[in-house]
Amino acid sequence: MNDYSESLLVHFRRCEALKQQVIGLPSIDLNLRQLCDLELLLNRAFYPLDGYLSQADYGHVLEKMRLTDNTVWPIPICLDVPEKIANCLRIGDKLGLNDQEGFLLAILTVMDIWQPDKKFEAEAVYGTNDTKRHPGVKKFYENTNEWYLGGTLEGISLPIHYDFKEIRLSPAETTRRFSVNGWRHVIGFHTDAYLHCAHKEMILKAAREAGANIFLQPVAGLDHPGNLDHYTHVRCYQEFIKKFPRNMINLGLLPLASRWAGPRDALWQAIIKRNFGCTHFLVADDHGDPFSSNLGKKNFYPAGDGQRLVKQYENEIGIKMIPAEKMVYVEDRAQYISQKEVHAGMQVKTISSSELQRRLENGLEIPEWFSYPEVVAELRRAFPPRSRQGFTIFITGLSGSGKSTLAKVLMVKFLEMRDRPVTLLDGDIVRKNLSSELSFSEEHRNLNITRIGFVASEITKNGGIALCAPIAPYEESRQANRELISKCGGYIEVYMSTPLEVCEQRDRKGLYAKARAGKIHGFTGVSAPYTPPSNPEITIDTSDMTPAEAAQEVLLYLEEHGYIR
Numbered sequence: 366m367n368d369y370s371e372s373l374l375v376h377f378r379r380c381e382a383l384k385q386q387v388i389g390l391p392s393i394d395l396n397l398r399q400l401c402d403l404e405l406l407l408n409r410a411f412y413p414l415d416g417y418l419s420q421a422d423y424g425h426v427l428e429k430m431r432l433t434d435n436t437v438w439p440i441p442i443c444l445d446v447p448e449k450i451a452n453c454l455r456i457g458d459k460l461g462l463n464d465q466e467g468f469l470l471a472i473l474t475v476m477d478i479w480q481p482d483k484k485f486e487a488e489a490v491y492g493t494n495d496t497k498r499h500p501g502v503k504k505f506y507e508n509t510n511e512w513y514l515g516g517t518l519e520g521i522s523l524p525i526h527y528d529f530k531e532i533r534l535s536p537a538e539t540t541r542r543f544s545v546n547g548w549r550h551v552i553g554f555h556t557d558a559y560l561h562c563a564h565k566e567m568i569l570k571a572a573r574e575a576g577a578n579i580f581l582q583p584v585a586g587l588d589h590p591g592n593l594d595h596y597t598h599v600r601c602y603q604e605f606i607k608k609f610p611r612n613m614i615n616l617g618l619l620p621l622a623s624r625w626a627g628p629r630d631a632l633w634q635a636i637i638k639r640n641f642g643c644t645h646f647l648v649a650d651d652h653g654d655p656f657s658s659n660l661g662k663k664n665f666y667p668a669g670d671g672q673r674l675v676k677q678y679e680n681e682i683g684i685k686m687i688p689a690e691k692m693v694y695v696e697d698r699a700q701y702i703s704q705k706e707v708h709a710g711m712q713v714k715t716i717s718s719s720e721l722q723r724r725l726e727n728g729l730e731i732p733e734w735f736s737y738p739e740v741v742a743e744l745r746r747a748f749p750p751r752s753r754q755g756f757t758i759f760i761t762g763l764s765g766s767g768k769s770t771l772a773k774v775l776m777v778k779f780l781e782m783r784d785r786p787v788t789l790l791d792g793d794i795v796r797k798n799l800s801s802e803l804s805f806s807e808e809h810r811n812l813n814i815t816r817i818g819f820v821a822s823e824i825t826k827n828g829g830i831a832l833c834a835p836i837a838p839y840e841e842s843r844q845a846n847r848e849l850i851s852k853c854g855g856y857i858e859v860y861m862s863t864p865l866e867v868c869e870q871r872d873r874k875g876l877y878a879k880a881r882a883g884k885i886h887g888f889t890g891v892s893a894p895y896t897p898p899s900n901p902e903i904t905i906d907t908s909d910m911t912p913a914e915a916a917q918e919v920l921l922y923l924e925e926h927g928y929i930r
Contacts, residue, residue: 391453392461392469393446398508400524401622402442403462403471405637407520408535410619412640416517417444420477423515427489430629437636437681439629441486443513444473451478451512460514470522477515490626492666499665500655501625524620529585529599534617539580540642546612550577552645552687553638557584557623559598559744560605561736566692566701568647569609575645575687578613581606582641585618594852597747604739617641625655631671632678639684648672649689694734726751727927751927755785755825755854758919759846761837761898762861763890764876765868767907767915768792771861772834774916782929785830790817792835805887811842818846826853838895855928859919860901865890867908 395403405411413436422432423441430439444462454460460473487494487502496503526533534542543551552575554568572579583602585595599618606614619637624630630653635646651657652671654664675686691704696712707713716724716735724731728750731741748754758775760768769791779787796803799816803809814837821831831850837843843858850856868890869877880888887893903922905915923929 390459390461391450392463393450394463394465394467395470396465396508398622399444400464400470401620402444403518404524404620406442406518407471407523408537410536410637410640411442412536414438414442416473416476417513417515418442419515420479420513423481423513427486430632437632437678439636440490440624440626440633443481443515445510446512446514447510448512451480451514454478454514462518464524468522468525470520470524472519472521473514473516474519475514475516477513479513479515480511481513483509483511490624490629492627499625505624526620528596529618532599532616532618533585533620534641536640536642539615539617542615543578543580543642546578546615548578550575550645551580551643552577552647553580553582553641553643553684554647555582555584555619555634555638557598559601559740561740562734563692563694563701565605565608567689570690570692570703571645571647571687572613575685577645578615579609580615580617580638580641580643582617582619582638584621584623594747597743600743601740604737604743607739608737623653625653627653627666628670628674629653632674632682635675635679635684635686636682639682643684645685645687646675647687647689648675652689699734722748726754751855752930753828754928755828755830756857756923756928757821757825757831757833757850757855758857758859759821759837759843759850760832760834760859760861761843761901762863763865763868763895764836764888765871765873766861766863767905767912768834768836768861770912771859771905771907771915771919772832774912775919776832778916778920779830779832784929785828786824787830787832788820788824790820790831790833790835795835805893807839810837811839814839814842814846818842818849821846822850822853825850825855828854836889836895838889838893840896840899843898855926857903857919857922857928858898858901859903859905860898862897862904862906863908864906 406414406416413432418426418432418441423443425431425433426438426441430437432438454475456475456478458475460475461469462471462473463469483506484494487505491499491502491505493499494502496506552572568579568581581602583598585599602616606616621637624633626633631648634653635648638646648671649657650668650672651664651666654666656662656664672686672688679686692701693704693707694701694714695707696714714734716731721731723729725744725748758772760772762768772789772791776787776789779785795813795817799820800813803813814835817833817835821833824831847856847858872878876885876888877891879885880891889895903919905918907915920929
């Protein structure tokens with residue numbers, strides 16, 4: 366038996382021994398965010414961490430951005446669990462950590478169990494605990510369990526990925542690759558955005574100044590494997606790196622659950638890039654800002670804070686900060702220059718993210734000075750014109766407001782057009798076939814709407830039309846559906862604003878009468894509230910309008926916005 370075979374046998378026996386340890390012991394299935402953290406703990410991208418932070422380390426990280434041994438570390442990495450799991454565990458217990466299919470990935474030896482002050486953590490990490498001002502804080506509160514575990518890890522297997530395996534590189538693999546290529550200086554570039562000509566010029570300028578090769582490491586974090594946008598991103602990156610000279614740039618995916626914590630996020634990413642073998646890190650002036658790619662909102666963190674924080678700690682963490690300079694296209698020179706070099710009289714051209722989206726949606730030209738034809742081709746494949754996209758029409762309103770009738774008329778109209786498959790998700794139909802076990806409590810009503818949204822997103826993603834007609838009384842679940850479905854195609858919310866008294870007059874099923882008599886409890890509009898949509902695309906009052914006229918309003922909107930021709 367050769368050395369390689371012996372090492373495989375030793376590894377196999379160790380894994381089997383570890384698996385035996387968890388037989389009969391508690392285990393949990395991790396969510397996508399937790400799987401990202403676990404993978405980067407196991408592959409040493411989170412070095413010097415060898416497991417989840419202890420309570421003492423957690424406190425130091427929040428207050429000082431350091432572990433108790435004084436090592437710089439800005440983001441708390443703890444395993445959050447429900448109270449029922451925390452109550453079953455004691456110090457020294459072992460807990461199996463599984464993927465979402467129940468496959469064992471690691472064993473945690475529990476060293477600390479505590480209930481954190483989430484308000485204090487949000488203030489320390491994000492600079493605010495306001496969920497309305499900061500989407501990262503909102504996700505933190507909504508998606509993080511109330512109890513934390515700290516402890517050491519014994520790894521059995523990294524999470525399994527079937528997509529783009531050749532560029533899912535560990536820190537050891539990237540460091541080895543840099544060494545084989547003779548790269549002594551490597552500048553790391555972190556992104557989750559589509560990259561175009563200006564980005565190439567920005568990266569090359571930074572690489573020239575640092576005398577470094579380039580490691581492009583985009584985030585492949587919380588996307589579901591079925592998310593088409595994920596594949597489009599990666600294919601665009603693969604085309605993008607072809608525009609660089611040979612042996613100048615490498616591409617690798619980073620399974621990171623981004624926190625969007627501004628300066629702390631920038632410092633965290635710098636440490637991760639160092640662990641992947643980078644000597645320099647390219648930092649934007651809005652690095653880690655939750656609104657950095659949203660041109661309609663002002664950035665949350667002051668410009669340059671991330672650059673200053675990484676610069677402050679660069680000697681300690683062992684990686685140099687390189688500021689990213691914004692590049693603009695000057696038409697009279699037919700080239701990109703730094704924004705700082707622009708002076709009066711120069712004809713500067715740019716295309717915003719919203720303008721790029723508009724051009725894609727309407728099949729308009731995207732000039733080669735802005736992006737590469739190969740990248741544009743990938744974008745057009747994933748984001749066809751609206752007239753070829755799937756979309757969801759989400760109709761909400763009181764019982765009797767005309768939702769179901771409108772949905773049925775629209776279904777007939779779309780079937781007559783014969784250019785997309787059409788699915789009707791009426792409230793009563795869904796209750797019978799998809800949510801028969803649910804009650805009419807607020808929690809179950811929201812869950813019912815979430816189920817409708819998931820089905821509609823799959824229909825939309827695959828180019829179909831989803832017609833949803835539930836009451837959907839709460840804004841929270843409606844907004845969640847908007848966020849989910851908008852990633853897949855069009856989303857048009859129709860608010861049936863028909864007054865309550867008109868709805869009661871149409872009460873063919875006698876539901877309002879029964880609710881008024883106390884025979885039906887929790888009936889929307891009588892004994893349960895209805896919150897009107899905050900910003901629907903279309904508002905229709907069917908008091909003096911026929912179903913055909915209501916449908917025509919929707920069709921005119923769809924034609925105006927390019928969804929139908």
